[in-house]
Amino acid sequence: MRDMLILTCPYCGIRCDETELAPGGEAHLKRFGPGSSDEEFEAYLFMRANPKGVHFERWRHAYGCGKWFHAARNTVTLEVYGTYSAQVHEPPQEIRDAISTRVPGWRWKGES
Amino acid sequence: MSRRLPKGGRLIDRSRPLGFSFNGQEMRGYCGDTLASALLGRGQVLIGRSFKYHRPRGVVASGPEEPNALVGLGRDGSFEPNVRATMTELFEGLEARSQNHWPSLEYDVGAISSVLSMFLPSGFYYKTFLWPRAFWKHVYEPAIRLSAGLGKPPRRRDSDHYEHFNITTDVLVIGGGISGIVAASVAAETGVDVLLIEQASTWGGRALIDGVRIDGLNAEEWTESTLKSLQSMPNVRVRTRTTAVGIHDHGYVLLHERLTDHAPDHSVPRHRLWKVRARQIVAATGAIERPLSFSGNDRPGCMLASAVRDYVVNYGVAPGERTVILTNNDDAYRTGLTLREAGLGVPAILDARQEATGPLAKAARDAGLTVRPGCGIAGIVGRGRVERVQVCSQDGDGEVIDEIQADCVAMSGGWSPAAHLWCHAGGKLLWNDEEAHFAPDPARPPTGADGVAMMQAAGSANGAMHASAVLESAHSAGVSVGRALGMGRSGKPDRVPEGEDEAHEPMEPVWLVPARAPYSKRAKSWLDFQNDVKVSDIELAAREGYESVEHAKRYTTLGMATDQGKLSNINGLAILSRELGAPIEEVGTTTFRPPYVPVTMGAIAGEARGELFQPVRKTPIHAWHDASGAHWEPVGHWRRPYAYPMQGESVHEAVKREVLATRSGVGLLDASTLGKIVVKGPDAGRCLDMLYTNMMSTLKPGKCRYGLMCSENGFLVDDGVVARLDDDTWLCHTTSGGADRIHASMEEWLQTEWWDWKAYVANVTEQFVQIGVAGPKARNLLNELGPSMDLGREALPFMAWTDGALGNIPVRVFRISFSGELSFEIAAPAGKGRALWDRLLEVGKPFGITPYGTEALHVMRAEKGFIMIGDETDGTVIPQDLGLHWAISKAKEDFLGKRAQEREHMADPLRWRLVGLETLDGSVLPDGAYAADEGVNANGQCRTQGRVTSTYYSPTLDRGIAMGLVERGPDRMGEVLEFPVIDGDPVRARIVSPVFHDPDGEKQNA
Amino acid sequence: MPESVTPLEGAIYSGFVTIMDAGLAGMVLLRADLGDSDVVLALKGAGFDVPGAGELVGDLGNGALWMSPDELMILCAHDEAEATVATLTEALGGMHVLVANVSDARAVFRLTGDGSAVREVLAKLSPADLRRDSLPPGGVRRTRLGQVPAAFWFASDDEAVLICFRSVAGYILDLLSKVATPGSEVGHF
């Protein structure tokens, strides 16, 4: 059955039970505020990736240190490539390397 | 008639007889019996009736796979339906009742549907009840509902209690047979934590019945000594009566432990649901024997060959006096030998294979048993149970060669690994032609968070069918999990234990007996005993185009009963594959889903029932409210007093009294549930300017400002008063239900979007009690408490706050008002909250102080036209809809929701906007009523032009008042709208200003 | 000035673990960048040791709990909390910090029992890994207990201190009492 992940909080190092976490949807979205086009704003507010495979998500260690973090994981195999700070705009190199090792040919958005 | 053998029965204690009852009849069994063995021992063959045709049914199996022997167990608060008799350990006083019959088990009216079975093929409901549509509600559905359902739901509250238990372990070994014990031993030697569980109350599994020898010992001796040394290891835990019911992501396993089912005791938990986090899992879950499909194979007396053996060896019970064995493999010969040894009749072993020459067949012949190769069963003769067996050639179409007198048929169609758990978490199966079964594919195991295998299958669960292979597989599984955990190999169990059992000749897949059985026989050859699915039903499904195994399953309900197709799955697939002319491995299996066996609802709920179903949050004054007869209102998890009805007073009367007393004197409100969040730092003002629609950075220390919070989608989500405490500190009040949500949202923005801003947030909601003192006499009252600060109109004007002490209690006093009266909100440390409340009541006596609840609060705010989050808002309302333009900053470049509010739709002049509503006759509008418009919408329904959002009887005005959202509302003052009601004439109400009371705010500014 | 009261009002339950109100406790919340050496130095200078991630120093009445990378809970006597706020505010003057007295916002329980009984009771309600090696004395675990947040640490092997929000003190007491019912020992740890 597909539920009950374990994710390691990068801030306190605890291997968190999913019931100690709060999900926050897709990671690395860019906020569009006043001045943005309708299309940009719509994409920011409503459009979400739902990939079969490598995915980046936001999680909060809600029943713990309270910190938001990012998780890179596979939505099919449920493999977790790593968890990392929520205070970055894109996955750090070591996470990308970890994914590439496991998923040959995988590329971060826009990367050649 | 007793079927108990004079001796034997390794699990029963004949010196400890136990009394129990079945359908009210007193019976006796022994300690160590299951309900099934005790019933069989008593000669009770008929145990229940089937779900669809109400056919008579008896025990088929001896384990959790049992499809037929389901009973209602216990009575009143301990009643449980659909309990498998094979898994129920007997205890003194056990009460069981058979199911699915009326008026009695022996004479059942519903059995008529068996006669009519030709009219109830698969898909019957879909086809028959399709038309006419109108018949569904009044004709078909009530009739179907009457006859549907398995067992009866309990009528009383469950008198037992249950609990959960969370653990983390390195290794979980599921199954306490010889493979589980070996795998656990090997893993444990590496020093890792091991938990070994077994669903039964005893260890060793089938090996103990089948005469296996390990390292020169018989399996029983070997099990006892190996388990003993395992238990002595500090890193090993073992547990019986515990079943793994589901394997979930990342090694999350649910175990269902049955603590008192075998010895009821309401003082301790009945079941315990273990939530295990295992790094590595070994599935040593064994294999399940398959029935054979022949005409009449559901007659009571037809059983699995292994089960027949189990009842003789484990319980000293003879399922039959004369047992015909039908098999396609060597293993069933063991049953023949066991029965012979027990002195029971075995008139024939019918072997569907053309030859039977293996050592077990030879042993059977040597023991004087008749082996008839190439034979099958054409049919069963007997009313309600097996009386005679009709023998035929397996090759043919069922022509009867001869008839054998028998009262039991022991059938074996081969063994399927119990691979359910392997599949739960994504493991794949591989078809094995030799054994004709699906076994775990070692190349495609369930994987864990690290992307590598988190599970190993061991022993017969892995497809190993003979003792030496079983032990080798188990040993290898133990080694693999040790390696996966990064542990080196240790010395001791390096050697694979040597297993001995008789060599087997290959089995032969037999999916239908006889091979060319005509329709009349196929329509009586059961696949799924519990859901009454026959060979002919699967064939029909295939012919009608339900070629996908998942579709065929749902169309016929094969495998969808409480046994989840443990016996029927492979046999059904084989028939489908035959009909489709495709190999079984291409047809594939249906999805295996948790739970493996039924789990009680109580175990799932655990401690979360009754008073503990949900947390109840209590303010520091809760006990006083309770003692004062508060009528409670849930607000989130909080309980707030709705009103305090006095003796002989209705709740409505209490609300009226509380409002009038506050408006004319002074009222007291426990407002502690209001959220209180401190925001501090050099960027705190900037942060609040983003979070609120209005400007908070310009607020002066010592002052308060009402603010609105919107989502990024522009909709109003919370409101409250913000106080500036000092240069870089603000205190934000949120709604009662909103504190945690708003605090989390503030953290989210600061952590994930504005992480370079210097602002810290702290939720201090529960540090303070907050007490509202409202009414024209509020200031006089507070002055009686000897305040350390000036509470006068000039020193502390409306929308200002001050620190100080009241009655020696340190407080912060806010001049804010939700009632429209002269009002002070007093925050004090929670630990002194009750003391402050008591002091206020005491000194307030001469002022006629009146505690008021949330309803009086709501009435008073509605009289003032103040909005309430959740009443006037519903997640689609923007502040502009509520006439709150003044609270939306034009000066700010950005705030949450600003971009969204610029969307075209948000500026639509036709949006429904806030107005007051005044009924022409003074009555109270129904809550949520809609204002009718001209014409109809696309669905032919009356068009609407507005709705009521808040409606109350106003004691102050002595008439009904309401607020509502109305199309172009504020532009239509004075217009009269019609609100249709369910019975009676529409209520007519005039559009007015939402401020009904003190429109100039003179009272609150006093 | 009236005495402060705890939400548990001295409650005690004796099951296979004894659950009792630990009494009034001083707690001061400190938000600050614990990775900033200036912050740590200033704290040390004022007599406050900074615990490592997931740990505590001292105990109730005199100590500090690590709550997150930018949050500590300073433990002191209840009647010294306001003074502690003042000390901290002064010591950290000029730095970006938030100090707040939250002594009354929480309830504190003391759980005692033989052997691993206390771990068992907690494991019935929390998904945390409660093996001794994973949470030895000196470690703090913030987690979920039933349906609400809580934090606990082991003062010794047979004694734990548990804190939760004040409003759910009754819920937690009822939960713990229920799962500590004699006869429901698991015998796992």
Ligand SMILES: [Zn+2]
């Ligand atoms: Zn964390």
